[in-house]
Amino acid sequence: MTxxxxxxxxxxxxxxxxxxxxxxxxxxxxRTTVKLVGTCKVEVIKLTNRESVFKLDNRKKVxxxxxxxxxxxxxxxxxxxxxMVVGMNVPxxxxxxxxxxxxNYVKRAVGALTAKAHLTDEQIENILNTEKGEVEVAVTVxxxxxxxxxxxxxxxxxxxxxx
Numbered sequence: 001m002t003x004x005x006x007x008x009x010x011x012x013x014x015x016x017x018x019x020x021x022x023x024x025x026x027x028x029x030x031r032t033t034v035k036l037v038g039t040c041k042v043e044v045i046k047l048t049n050r051e052s053v054f055k056l057d058n059r060k061k062v063x064x065x066x067x068x069x070x071x072x073x074x075x076x077x078x079x080x081x082x083x084m085v086v087g088m089n090v091p092x093x094x095x096x097x098x099x100x101x102x103x104n105y106v107k108r109a110v111g112a113l114t115a116k117a118h119l120t121d122e123q124i125e126n127i128l129n130t131e132k133g134e135v136e137v138a139v140t141v142x143x144x145x146x147x148x149x150x151x152x153x154x155x156x157x158x159x160x161x162x163x
Contacts, residue, residue, distance in 0.1 A: 002128055005092045007084075011047055030084070040073060042080050051118040052085040058111050068109045074141060074150050075103050081115035082137035082154040089119065089127045094158045099134055104151040111144030117154075132159040 004012065014026040023044060031038030040062050045053040056062060056069060056077040064070040069077075079101060090096045117139040119127075126133060134157040141150050 002091070005088070005090060007087045008049060011088070034080070036076060037080055040076060042077055044084075045114070047084055047088065049088040049119075049124065050085070051116065052081045052088075053114060053116050054081045054084070055115075056113045058109075058113075066108070069113055071103075071105060074105070074109065074113060075101060075152070077113050077115040078103070078117075078139050078141050078150070078152040079154060081117035082139050082156060085117045085119055086127065086135065086137060086156040086158070089124050090158045091128065093161055094132070095161050096156055096158050099155045099157040100153075101155070102153040105149065106151060107143075107147055107149040109143040109149035110147070113141055113143055113149070115139055115141045127158060130158075133157065 010029050011026060014022050014029065017025055026044050026047065030044055040056060041059065043055045045055055054077055056073055058069050062069055062073040079098060083096065083098065086096050117137050119137060123135050127135060134155055137154050137156055139152050139154055141148060141152060143149050
């Protein structure tokens with residue numbers, strides 16, 4: 001077993017708190033680290049090294065001209081879910097970066113959006129044992145009706161940190 005990276009340590013510390021403080025503390029940590037996540041108030045529901053679930057409420061500040069979550073907000077929640085699950089696995093001597101995202105807008109979203117992303121054991125092993133590489137992270141974004149308003153393909157890469 002490899003040692004946990006900084007993000008995994010933060011998640012572990014928040015999970016040691018009383019139940020009512022766990023997610024608020026984790027949200028605070030993530031929102032202050034990733035400024036746009038904080039600005040849009042993307043909310044962590046679940047975050048492990050295998051899967052993540054993030055939510056973006058349909059609030060005035062993230063709406064488009066027709067009152068639904070803006071296209072950029074839809075991309076943000078998918079990117080956040082995929083990036084965080086990758087970030088839970090990338091060793092501290094490497095840096096994760098989004099390499100590409102392809103978003104297909106297929107339906108009008110209703111209400112809040114929830115993005116669920118996950119990695120396979122093989123993908124995790126590759127992240128942990130490869131100096132640099134990339135991985136396509138599976139993600140599903142659903143609205144309050146359970147429909148998928150977007151189809152998203154997210155490719156994340158990791159490279160050694162520059163010294």
